Amino acid sequence: MxxxxxxxxxxxxxxxxxxxxxxxxxxxxxxxxxxxxxxxxxxxxxxxxxxxxxxxxxxxxxxxxxxxxxxxxxGPAKFSQLQAVLEMARRHLAARLHRDSALESPQAVRDYLKAQLRHERHEVFACLFLDAKHRALAFEVLFHGTIDSANVYPRQVVKRALAHNAAALIITHNHPSGVPEPSQADRQLTLRLKEALALIDVRLLDHFIVGEGEPLSLAEYGWL
Known part of the structure; x- marks a missing residue:
């Protein structure tokens, strides 16, 4: 019918x-x-x-x-249309972060990070750079890795924070396995980055791990 x-x-x-x-x-x-x-x-x-x-x-x-x-x-025509729809959705989520404080819109942050990272088949590490009012300045993927790890260099994170004149950062990486549970290495990296960024008066607000479901916040678990 x-x-x-x-x-x-x-x-x-x-x-x-x-x-x-x-x-x-x-x-x-x-x-x-x-x-x-x-x-x-x-x-x-x-x-x-x-x-x-x-x-x-x-x-x-x-x-x-x-x-x-x-x-x-x-086919290619439908694929192009679908990719355009997905990119419009990502830009809409980004616009919300540019307008509102990341701390006042935690769900908007989660939605944006899911849209950016959940489709990645290998582990990637990225930063959301924020101004003094915690509004988004830029989002950058800084490191690409394998199916289960990515090497992260604090010096490069600090360099990009200075380039954006950021006052605060939210860092994030994905777990292609879908399990967002942080490893001991994830927690150690978070502390190293927090200490490195503190030297240039940039505050690390959170570290989100993107897997299946909602991204896990290390700050909410008291691991930051």
Whole structure:
């Protein structure tokens, strides 16, 4: 049955307009993005098939062009559109941090860091540089590593903090395994960076580890 034959408020687009995007399932959201189905499948049917094939919405969103384009109904044009949507979402999250204090908007910080790092398949280390009012100045990935580690050099972190004239920093790295539990090395690195940054009067506010679910804050656990 075509989506046009469904009851009006069960159609994904009309349901979104009536109840808001949060009321839609992953398949319904994806169907709106796809717009059309393929022979024998409505857009919702195709979306369900794709989500099952990829293993979920996150895996679909993080697929590279070659992997994405192997599926029926997808290709370079849809991949480009999807990447544009994802980048707009990242820029929207960044704009919130430029406007508001990171300390007053902890969920905005978490959302932004998830958008930046959770798709990475190898470990990366990054810094969110903040001004005196704790608003974002810049976000930089400084070090790339392997599947389970990345070498971090405090001198380079200090150098970039000075370049941005930052008053404070939030550091972050991802755990590709999905488990955000900090290692002893993570905790030692945090203290080393805190001491190095204190020498140039830059405050280290937090260290977030990005895995599955919500990023873990070392400050909230009293490890900073």
């Amino acid at each position: 075509s989506i046009r034959d469904w009851p009006t408020l069960e159609r994904p687009r009309e349901k979104l307009l009536d109840r808001g995007a949060a009321a839609l399932t992953d398949a319904e959201l994806l169907a709106i993005f796809l717009r059309t189905g393929v022979a024998g499948q409505s857009a919702v049917d195709l979306a369900r098939h794709l989500l099952n094939d990829f293993g979920g919405l996150r895996q679909l969103l993080e697929a590279d062009l070659a992997e994405f384009s192997r599926r029926l109904g997808l």
